[in-house]
Amino acid sequence: MATLRDIKNRITSVHSTRQITRTMEMVSTAKIRKAQARIENARPYALAISEVLGNVVKNVSDVTHPLLEVREERSRIVLLAVTSDRGLAGAFNSNIIRMTERMMREFTDQGVEVELVTVGKKAAGYFRYRGIEPAMTLAGMSDKPTYEHARQLAVRVMDQYGDCSIDAVYLLFNRFKNLAEQKPESHQLLPIEHSVLTDAEADVEARGRNLEYFFEPTSESVLASLLPTYVEALIYRSLLESAASEHGARRTAMKSATDNATEMISTLTRSYNRARQAAITTEIAEIVGGAAALEDQA
Amino acid sequence: MARTLLCEIVTPERILYTSEVRMVVATTLGGEVGILPLHAPLVTQLAPGEVRLQFGDSASEWEFFSISGGYLQVHEDKVIVLADDAIAVSQIDMQRAKESVDRVKELLAELPPDSEDERQEFLRDLSWAETQLKTAEKRGA
Numbered sequence: 001m002a003t004l005r006d007i008k009n010r011i012t013s014v015h016s017t018r019q020i021t022r023t024m025e026m027v028s029t030a031k032i033r034k035a036q037a038r039i040e041n042a043r044p045y046a047l048a049i050s051e052v053l054g055n056v057v058k059n060v061s062d063v064t065h066p067l068l069e070v071r072e073e074r075s076r077i078v079l080l081a082v083t084s085d086r087g088l089a090g091a092f093n094s095n096i097i098r099m100t101e102r103m104m105r106e107f108t109d110q111g112v113e114v115e116l117v118t119v120g121k122k123a124a125g126y127f128r129y130r131g132i133e134p135a136m137t138l139a140g141m142s143d144k145p146t147y148e149h150a151r152q153l154a155v156r157v158m159d160q161y162g163d164c165s166i167d168a169v170y171l172l173f174n175r176f177k178n179l180a181e182q183k184p185e186s187h188q189l190l191p192i193e194h195s196v197l198t199d200a201e202a203d204v205e206a207r208g209r210n211l212e213y214f215f216e217p218t219s220e221s222v223l224a225s226l227l228p229t230y231v232e233a234l235i236y237r238s239l240l241e242s243a244a245s246e247h248g249a250r251r252t253a254m255k256s257a258t259d260n261a262t263e264m265i266s267t268l269t270r271s272y273n274r275a276r277q278a279a280i281t282t283e284i285a286e287i288v289g290g291a292a293a294l295e296d297q298a
Numbered sequence: 299m300a301r302t303l304l305c306e307i308v309t310p311e312r313i314l315y316t317s318e319v320r321m322v323v324a325t326t327l328g329g330e331v332g333i334l335p336l337h338a339p340l341v342t343q344l345a346p347g348e349v350r351l352q353f354g355d356s357a358s359e360w361e362f363f364s365i366s367g368g369y370l371q372v373h374e375d376k377v378i379v380l381a382d383d384a385i386a387v388s389q390i391d392m393q394r395a396k397e398s399v400d401r402v403k404e405l406l407a408e409l410p411p412d413s414e415d416e417r418q419e420f421l422r423d424l425s426w427a428e429t430q431l432k433t434a435e436k437r438g439a
Contacts, residue, residue, distance in 0.1 A: 041312040048308055048378050052341055052371050147310040147382070156415060216342035217327055225343055226369070236310055 004279065007272040011265060018261035024088070025254035028247045031143065032179060035244035039176065042240055046233045053226055054200035059212075060219045063197060066162050067227045070191050074167040076113040078135070078157055079103055080189065082173035082238055083120035084142040084246040092174060092249035093122040095184040099172055103186065115166065117153065119145075119239065143243050150236035158228055161190045173238040174245035180252055182245035189234065192227060301335040305351055307363060307379045314384050315363070321352040322377045324370050333370075333377055340372040346429040348387075348436070349379055362387035364433040366426040383426050390434040398427040 057063055081100045083093045100123070104114045116134040118124045120142040124134055136156055141149055160166045169190040174182040215222050302318040322333040325347035333340075346367045353359040368381035402424045409417055 038311075042310060044306070044313050045308045045310045045380060048371070048380055052369060052380070055341060055371075150310075151382075152415070152419065155418060159415070213339040213341050216331075216340065219341075222341055222343055222369070229369075233310060 004272065004275050007268055007275060011268045011272065014261050014264050014268065018258055018265070021254045021257040021261060025251055025258060028251035028254060032244060032247040032251060035143070035240065035247055036176075039237075039240045039244060042233075042237060046237055049226065049230055049233050050200045051204060052222075053197065053230060054202075054204035055213050056215070056219055056223045056226060057197045057201045058204065059215065060223055063223065065224060065227055067158065067190060067192050067231070068194065068197075071164075071167045074110075074112050076115060076166050077107055077168040077170065078115045078117055078160070078166050080117045080153065080157065080169060080171045080235075081119070081123045082142075082171070082242040083118065083123040084242070085121040085139055086142075086246075087122065088253060089246055089250040090253035092182065092246055092253075093120070093126075096172055096174060097123055097126050099184050099186060103170065103172070117157065119149075119153070119242075142239075143246060145236070145239035145243055147232070147236050150239055151232050154228065154232040154235050157190060158231060171235065171238055173242045174249070176241045176244040176248060179248055182249050189231065192231070196230075301375070303333065303335050303337075303375050303377050305377045305379070307349065307365075307381065307384050309381055309384050314381075315386070317351070317353075319351040319353055319377075322349065322370075322379075323352075324349045324379065326370070331370075333372055335375050337372050337375075339374075340370070342370050344368045344370055344379070344381070346425055348433045349381075349384075362433065362437050364390060364430045366422075366429060385430065387433055387437050390430045392431065392434055395427045395430045395434070399424060399431065402427065 079100055081096055083096050087093065100116070104116075107114045116123075116127060116132060117136045118127065118134045119138045121139045124137040124139055127134055136153075138149055138153065157166070157169045161169065168188065170186055171189045172184065172186045175185050177183050213219075302320060303322060305315075305317060305319045305322050306313060307315040320334075323330055324333070324342075325345050326342045327345050331342065344365060344367055346365065349363045349365055351361045351363075353361070363379075364385050364387055365379065365381035366383035368379065368384075370380070371378045402420050406417065406420050406424070409420070
């Protein structure tokens with residue numbers, strides 16, 4: 001039976017926990033806005049890149065590039081998993097980690113070697129603990145990714161793809177759907193799928209921008225330099241989405257933690273009151289009993 | 299009112315600048331190009347260097363930007379400059395750019411020979427700092 005003081009201590013401790021989770025919830029709410037603004041700011045560049053890409057594809061008769069080359073035989077692939085540096089964000093990181101593990105198993109079963117590239121301390125920590133050393137990690141920047149970070153990742157995987165030491169790259173990250181929803185997704189990053197190009201081309205045509213462009217120096221060289229930029233922009237975008245998702249997931253997690261704490265406090269307060277009342281009743285009964293005993297003697 | 303061009307300077311992180319201008323002059327791989335209204339549709343690669351925009355008739359109505367290379371697209375009186383890094387020349391901090399050139403040079407000298415990724419990165423930082431210095435000096439900042 002918990003004593004009155006025990007219950008009181010628990011109430012105080014749940015109270016301070018609630019204060020922390022509530023603060024974290026508010027901090028995350030503020031950070032989501034900033035992260036969303038960053039996604040918005042990155043959109044014009046990504047749109048312009050894909051528009052230029054569409055124009056180039058339309059004007060190049062034979063689109064070939066090392067990054068487009070599909071290899072039938074896959075012997076080694078890279079999984080690029082984007083997680084966060086900090087926890088307390090619900091299933092945010094475990095979703096990505098689970099997805100990564102599942103893909104690893106699938107590829108390993110097919111006899112394909114899998115190399116990991118991780119973003120965020122969480123994924124790196126998880127896989128290191130299990131004895132899988134990531135080939136490359138970026139950490140300490142998950143809630144403020146810059147284009148430079150995206151470029152480092154892009155350069156690394158494109159170099160490896162270029163010299164044939166890997167045959168495909170998949171990108172796994174949480175897409176930011178809205179304030180309350182994040183969706184873990186995986187995409188093939190390399191080789192760049194031809195549908196990307198045809199979509200970009202169709203998009204250009206749909207907007208009636210059917211013009212003959214001049215390319216300098218040549219359309220082929222523009223394409224050759226544009227594709228790596230496209231990959232960089234894609235990675236940058238996923239880093240931003242993941243950052244916004246992280247804050248969204250944390251906000252949701254902290255909101256339910258705060259709600260749970262509130263509920264717990266009210267339950268505890270109730271048992272505290274009941275215990276106090278029980279003590280008083282016992283005391284009165286004792287006094288009454290004592291008084292009755294005295295009267296009997298008199 | 300003379301015909302104008304809409305010019306946007308866009309970096310991956312944000313739209314740096316957007317305005318109606320009279321003329322855009324940019325440094326391509328093959329040399330400088332000047333874009334006036336009614337220019338034919340064009341896509342070109344830009345070298346690290348200067349992009350300047352002319353607003354009025356007098357020579358003083360220019361604005362200067364430094365970019366780290368990228369692309370330029372002209373489409374129906376709209377010019378989009380896509381740059382990895384871009385900064386208005388008036389915003390360039392000479393002191394900082396100089397320090398960063400020195401620091402990156404030191405780092406490059408100390409780099410072990412097998413770290414190709416880092417070398418590429420440092421070289422890019424170096425080129426960007428030097429580009430800023432060069433354009434800033436040219437415009438007497």
